[in-house]
Amino acid sequence: MSIAFYIIAFLSACETVATRDTATVGTEPGTTPASDGADEHPVVNDQPPDDLWVRIRSGLHWQSIDNPRVARARQALLAQSNYLPLVSERANYYLFYIVEEIDQRDMPLEIALIPVIESMLDPTASSYSGAAGLWQIMPRTGEHLGIEQNNWYDGRHAVRDSTAGALDYLQMLHDRFDDDWLLALAAYNAGRGTVLRAQKVNVSASQPTDYWSLRLRQQAYEYVPKLIALSQIVADPDKYGVNIPPVPNRPSFEVADPGLPLNLAHAAQLAEIDVTILHALNPGQLRGTIAPYRSTELLLPYGSSQRFQSNLEKANRGEITQWHEYRVKPGDTLWDIARSFGTDVALLRRENGIKGNTIRAGQTLTITGFNPRRGQSGPPESDAKAQGYLVRAGDSLYLIANRFRVSVGNIIAWNELDPDDYLQPGQKLTLYPGGS
Incomplete structure (x- = not known):
């Protein structure tokens, strides 16, 4: 990976020009020879x-x-x-x-x-x-x-x-x-x-x-x-009447290593950034999660890795979205599997290329549910009381989960949210503090 230059020589007829590199660039009839560039x-x-x-x-x-x-x-x-x-x-x-x-x-x-x-x-x-x-x-x-x-x-x-x-x-x-x-x-x-x-x-x-x-x-x-x-x-854009919008001459990303195959939607919450930016910086990850069986390298917007690592250290590793492979059993439905793993059917379909609801016994599904140990698609089975919450500017699932001491996965399940969608100010959530 690299950049710089060879000052290239341009040939015209039998003439050559000495350059920084021995590379030569030929010309065809009608070509204007390059000057010496002095x-x-x-x-x-x-x-x-x-x-x-x-x-x-x-x-x-x-x-x-x-x-x-x-x-x-x-x-x-x-x-x-x-x-x-x-x-x-x-x-x-x-x-x-x-x-x-x-x-x-x-x-x-x-x-x-x-x-x-x-x-x-x-x-x-x-x-x-x-x-x-x-x-x-x-x-x-x-x-x-x-x-x-x-x-x-x-x-x-x-x-x-x-x-x-x-x-x-x-x-x-x-x-x-x-x-x-x-x-x-x-x-x-x-x-x-x-x-x-x-x-x-x-x-x-x-x-x-x-x-x-x-x-x-x-x-x-x-x-x-x-x-x-x-x-x-x-x-020479001015010569050709072209406006080229400026691009900052500084790094746009830095490399982090979460140490586990983290779901990009959850990684975005930990970094407190928009998930679309994370997808743009990590287009090689084809399933919306850091690929297993390889390096867990993750590109983050420049200046956000320290915040990401800090939130990652505070998070309960058991509640962090990871990939899982599940072999479908006779009688399984997408709804049952999503409920068991604390994810949702839409996410299962998207990450496994499934159209509709048909799955077959023996089929292997990739699952990136938020709580692989214990899924929950509705209110908790305890006496926890429902509490309404109005999303404020700057809120994220991670911040709300920390504030009410519940898991991100449960907030998503309780409110049937899409993990890839960002919260909007004014959005109403139902929480069950103490019930996770």
Whole structure:
């Protein structure tokens, strides 16, 4: 995982320019050669910019390449007026981390724009061909890179795992193609074998083997020009009349380890954050709970991990939502199972892909009920009296449970709440203090 740059050389005819890296970028007829860059990036003060786009802009160099293919790609991007505003909104979650990782590896900052081209910075994106995540990694490529993929967890969607895998792959391609980043990028999109075969055809015809000279399928033919065109727009948005909303140049998340496969809805309550944010930061968790049988890493909004750990230490571990596997017995119904585990039928359906109420004996269900030891779908069987409570601004299930010394699971059961929904000020709850 990393970010930085190689100041890339641009070739025109037989000329080359000395650069920080030995990488070369070929040109095609009609291409404007890059200048030596001596005056393009004047020295600035050491104070880091507040806007991440400004940081990226200061490190771009490929935008000097200009030819008809790049111009067409640039016009296509400029025709999408909401493209970069939408990307900036998603960038608030992921882009700083990607830039940091590229910087650490001393790779070109243009690579930070690949997820923008591939997925518009949407880690949940999937293609018809099976590619997935920010970097649109294919399943077999993910396996080759050691990215975990199963029914619980898909590292291609996870921010940290996918970024590490994609950057490893790009570095390998860069080495394989003699430090030529454009060929490496073409191979990232079309496959290494496709680019090698195209080079072989050109060699047999005594033609150049640089990127611009290769005959590739349409998608790969347009891929590199699109990335260069995007770098041109990011490098000089004013020139193209584009407004790019700022993105903070600071961390958006930090890593916590709860030590158990915690349900994301309950983790959000412990961190006192909106559960949608937790899902956005942990898209690799496919079932709404930290996957069992692996690391219990959890990404939390920056600055919230201490609060999360503190609330986690105070919580009764027996009341914390964990995953369970249950084999359906003859005569079982979803309602009976939900009641036994202190969860609800809607959650059982969602986490097991069940439509309707039909289950079969022998079927294994994943259960993330809030109280695996003792479910409760109605009032307690003690003499505890019902007490009404009006939700106030800032309340969470966790805070209310602590205040009345009851479990989160019981509040949910008593009021038939959806664990993924957040409480609203003015909402009425029924509690049974002393009855849990």
